[in-house]
Amino acid sequence: MAETESAEMNRKRSGTDEVISDNDSKRKNAVRQMDPAAALALTRHEFGEHGGVNMSIEASATFTVMEPETLCRMFAGELGPDRDFYIYSRHFNPTVLNLGRHMAALEGTEAAYCTASGMSAISSVLLQLCSSGGHVVASNTLYGGTHALLSHFFPRTCNITTTFVDIGDLESVESAIVEGKTSLLYFESIANPSLKVANIPELCRVGHAKGVTVVVDNTFAPMVISPALLGADVVVHSISKFISGGADIIAGAVCGPAGLVNSMMDLHQGSLMLLGPTMNAKVAFELSERIPHLGLRMKEHSHRALVFAERLKKLGMKVIYPGLEDHPQHELLKSLTNKDYGYGGLLCIDMETVERANLLMTHLQNDGQFGFMAVSLGYYETLMSCSGSSTSSELSEEERKIAGISPGLVRMSIGYIGTLEQKWTQMEKALARFQEKHSLV
Structure with a gap:
């Protein structure tokens, strides 16, 4: 019965699986290479429950199932949001997932999920990609909160260390990466507050040659720059800024491969799932109205x-x-x-x-x-x-x-x-x- 009901729900929804499926079609690849505004226009939001032009807000903390076995299968990972099965809104929420689809379209990534703040997006993705004893190479020009996270908080709590470098000096970046230990290269597309511009293609080339993941904070330049199309693996945002535009909402986003997003939402190992920087569905709805x-x-x-x-x-x-x-x-x-x-x-x-x-x-x-x-x-x-x-x-x-x-x-x-x-x-x-x-x- 649950399977039948899910099939009916999927007919009413518009491509939730685009956010979390690892199966990528030619159409999705084409969309991700588009101008950001064109990509957003092709990423249609859900209809309202009664056919309204605006989607409904799923303001539920928890979700029902029709059969007890379904709940067991959901916790076992057999059923999930790609088939309209939801457990709890700290894990996946339909409205937040919809906003994530728009953020993925905006940044040209396979998937995205949204968080309660920009710093929670940054800290969650770094913790997902770095283990205890890990190493990060980062720009020496970063937002103060990010710098404090990397230089003070992570070494004290996680034994994760960071080498700060001038990312304009590619040789310094390359020499700072320790193969086998460095997990990722982190920088801002346009630096806060110096407005130094990162040579994203070249930095990605250096990072990938050394086997590290490249994470770019694109808060200063949504629409202006598309780091993922220039080679970045992950793009993070403080949505509180330009994307919100109203100075009234605190929010963040992680945009990247579906595998990464899924791992961050994993019930046992996911940084977003377990640390709980959950975005409220009502906030996600408001933001989805501003992105167009x-x-x-x-x-x-x-x-x-x-x-x-x-x-x-x-x-x-x-x-x-x-x-x-x-x-x-x-x-x-x-x-x-x-x-x-x-x-x-x-x-x-x-x-x-x-x-x-x-x-x-x-x-x-x-x-x-x-x-x-x-x-x-x-x-x-x-x-x-x-x-x-x-x-x-x-x-x-x-x-x-x-x-x-x-x-x-x-x-x-x-x-x-x-x-x-x-x-x-x-x-x-x-x-x-x-x-x-x-x-x-």
């Missing part, structure tokens, strides 16, 4: 960031934005990006000292109403923070120096609210007030 317009938002974020970077540079300010033609990594980034999505929505202004950085942000927020002093990114308003004393404060002074993070580095996530010229006028007003009281450059 992510491409439009990213285009505007990127467009305004480029215009503001060009204008600020003309004013003589020290602007860091890899979309500028004279940026040393502009050509590299240009070779990596998906067409029409620009170069990302973040820019930095180096004010050299934390005092000057704080003064600039104060004028921008309180005199010009240009944006908000707040951490995070991807919001429709501009968000700005002095990275060295905030999101990168987990790094020591020496580590920040090595990473190229100036004490006065102001990171700006450029929003798209209002018109571009309206926001530029607000910025000019703030800069004028700054100039009145202090030297602008």
